[in-house]
Amino acid sequence: MTALVYLEIAWMTATFGAAVIQWRRHMRGLAGVWAAVALATAYLVSIWIVPMVALAAGVIVYHDRGKSSSVVTRWGKRSRRKHGVASNVDILRHASWLAMRRRASALRPTLAEASLWHRIRTTTSQLAVPLCRSGLLRVWSSIEDVVLVFGRPRSGKTQWIIGRVIDAPGAVLVTSTRTDIYDKTHLLRQRHDRPVYVFNPTGLGDLPTTLHFDPLTGCTDPSAAFERATDLLSAGPRGGADHAPWAEQARRVLTALLHAAALGQLSMHTVAEWVANPEKYRGEVLSLLRRSPSAKAYVPDAEQFLGTNDRTRSSITSTIMPILGWLASPTACAAVNGGQSFDVAELVERRGTVYLLCDKEAAQVAPLVCALTGLIAREARRIAARQPGSRLDPPLTLVLDECAKVASVPLHDWTSDMGGNGTHIIAAFQSRAQLVDKWGDAAARVILNNAGATLLFALGVDTDDLTHWAKLAGERDELSPNHDAARVVVSHSTRRVPVISPSQFTQLPPGRVVAFVRGMPPVMGWAEQARKRRDVRRADRLRRQATTAVTTAAEQLAAQAAERASTGSPIPAQQWVTDAQGVTQSPNGAHPAAQGTPDVAH
Numbered sequence: 001m002t003a004l005v006y007l008e009i010a011w012m013t014a015t016f017g018a019a020v021i022q023w024r025r026h027m028r029g030l031a032g033v034w035a036a037v038a039l040a041t042a043y044l045v046s047i048w049i050v051p052m053v054a055l056a057a058g059v060i061v062y063h064d065r066g067k068s069s070s071v072v073t074r075w076g077k078r079s080r081r082k083h084g085v086a087s088n089v090d091i092l093r094h095a096s097w098l099a100m101r102r103r104a105s106a107l108r109p110t111l112a113e114a115s116l117w118h119r120i121r122t123t124t125s126q127l128a129v130p131l132c133r134s135g136l137l138r139v140w141s142s143i144e145d146v147v148l149v150f151g152r153p154r155s156g157k158t159q160w161i162i163g164r165v166i167d168a169p170g171a172v173l174v175t176s177t178r179t180d181i182y183d184k185t186h187l188l189r190q191r192h193d194r195p196v197y198v199f200n201p202t203g204l205g206d207l208p209t210t211l212h213f214d215p216l217t218g219c220t221d222p223s224a225a226f227e228r229a230t231d232l233l234s235a236g237p238r239g240g241a242d243h244a245p246w247a248e249q250a251r252r253v254l255t256a257l258l259h260a261a262a263l264g265q266l267s268m269h270t271v272a273e274w275v276a277n278p279e280k281y282r283g284e285v286l287s288l289l290r291r292s293p294s295a296k297a298y299v300p301d302a303e304q305f306l307g308t309n310d311r312t313r314s315s316i317t318s319t320i321m322p323i324l325g326w327l328a329s330p331t332a333c334a335a336v337n338g339g340q341s342f343d344v345a346e347l348v349e350r351r352g353t354v355y356l357l358c359d360k361e362a363a364q365v366a367p368l369v370c371a372l373t374g375l376i377a378r379e380a381r382r383i384a385a386r387q388p389g390s391r392l393d394p395p396l397t398l399v400l401d402e403c404a405k406v407a408s409v410p411l412h413d414w415t416s417d418m419g420g421n422g423t424h425i426i427a428a429f430q431s432r433a434q435l436v437d438k439w440g441d442a443a444a445r446v447i448l449n450n451a452g453a454t455l456l457f458a459l460g461v462d463t464d465d466l467t468h469w470a471k472l473a474g475e476r477d478e479l480s481p482n483h484d485a486a487r488v489v490v491s492h493s494t495r496r497v498p499v500i501s502p503s504q505f506t507q508l509p510p511g512r513v514v515a516f517v518r519g520m521p522p523v524m525g526w527a528e529q530a531r532k533r534r535d536v537r538r539a540d541r542l543r544r545q546a547t548t549a550v551t552t553a554a555e556q557l558a559a560q561a562a563e564r565a566s567t568g569s570p571i572p573a574q575q576w577v578t579d580a581q582g583v584t585q586s587p588n589g590a591h592p593a594a595q596g597t598p599d600v601a602h
Contacts, residue, residue, distance in 0.1 A: 145452025
């Protein structure tokens with residue numbers, strides 16, 4: 001090689017080094033110029049050096065962009081450019097309909113073998129839940145992500161939940177402390193011959209119970225008895241750290257008693273008698289448990305409870321007795337005993353709906369709601385294990401409204417793995433403090449961490465809650481003008497302020513939400529309100545028309561009855577009417593049996 005070639009190689013190396021230095025100093029234009037000079041020199045030296053120089057430059061740039069300092073710098077610039085909130089690109093990449101459809105085969109395994117036309121016709125609501133709308137874009141969360149909803153009363157939270165019940169692609173379980181969700185959704189959920197069940201142990205809204213559930217159902221299986229005891233006790237009052245050992249012993253004892261009662265085909269009243277007077281029924285309990293194939297595991301627990309000292313036994317019974325308080329309610333006992341059998345497999349296959357209604361003041365029936373919720377969720381998980389991909393398709397949706405009040409299931413355990421089995425959880429609370437109060441600080445943190453999306457409506461005035469969400473939203477840079485004595489702006493300084501201040505969370509108008517979706521900054525948008533939906537308005541209109549028609553007919557019959565009464569003419573049997581409860585009455589309100597008139601309904 002000649003001296004000129006060596007000189008060209010040295011010049012190429014120097015210019016290439018200069019390009020790298022200028023690039024690291026963020027002088028991109030000058031770095032490009034030096035890189036072009038280096039490539040031109042390399043071309044003059046030899047044609048094969050050009051790709052080698054380009055490859056070396058690519059490796060250096062890749063390494064430089066992948067360093068921690070570069071990543072943090074880019075994140076900071078991006079956050080300042082977007083003012084700390086998600087951009088349109090963020091939504092399109094992580095939470096748009098296109099992002100949900102990219103995962104369609106994983107979310108709904110049956111779509112992997114379906115035709116292209118069938119996949120195109122599958123709506124996004126079959127794959128994800130719409131959280132809110134930001135501008136022209138809609139923000140979605142997939143059906144395998146846990147969605148937590150927080151909002152004070154009358155903030156629009158229930159209206160959003162109603163839409164999720166209507167749009168759920170598969171079976172739905174709904175818990176609520178009011179009948180408004182049932183009133184707005186049950187007619188729409190009955191479409192396509194889908195069954196609707198109501199479990200109403202408190203008689204809320206005078207709605208009849210059509211699904212009867214006995215806590216002893218399936219407890220002949222020891223594992224089912226343990227799960228039922230866990231669900232029942234989860235609805236009891238949460239004690240301190242010293243309460244945990246007693247709660248564990250109470251779970252073991254209640255498991256043994258439920259198992260014994262199921263083996264003897266007895267009732268929950270018998271279980272309550274055993275707990276209240278264990279010495280009297282010692283022989284009966286042990287005799288029943290010895291019938292079990294797992295007697296070696298349960299007889300020692302029962303013997304320890306029945307033979308322990310009064311103080312220890314009193315601590316265990318005081319933990320169990322509160323969850324049996326519903327036995328004193330005739331309405332709750334009527335919801336438990338008799339009625340049609342309930343099959344979870346049929347519910348999932350026919351995509352039915354179960355409404356679990358419970359007055360928030362009737363805390364004694366909350367264990368029943370928790371036990372039935374646990375039965376459906378756990379059985380659905382077993383069914384999913386036998387399905388392709390070990391996932392329910394379509395998924396089972398658990399809409400747990402007022403979750404901390406009436407459905408305090410082991411949410412910290414369920415949120416960790418239920419989504420992968422095809423069980424979609426939507427849990428609604430009034431505040432984060434409800435989580436801490438019901439499940440404790442550690443479990444509340446687990447629930448929040450497991451959530452794939454969190455939707456915040458207008459919050460209350462709890463400063464701890466407001467500060468928590470403000471910190472989660474992060475901070476942004478804000479320019480602050482500096483004035484001289486004449487109030488003239490002479491310069492600007494930068495200060496860090498919250499992206500969303502704590503006070504702004506309390507000032508959100510009804511329907512306005514802040515959405516936290518995994519993988520991107522927060523989004524401020526508008527949540528769907530069910531009262532504006534076309535199908536809900538149509539169902540309300542048909543219901544009002546039917547009510548008006550019944551009222552008009554009743555008024556006409558009453559007028560005819562008054563006219564006939566004034567003339568002394570009898571009332572024809574064809575004019576008896578049937579009320580909403582199915583009871584045949586005369587126009588004047590009397591029951592036909594009271595007057596000896598045939599029961600003819602029109």
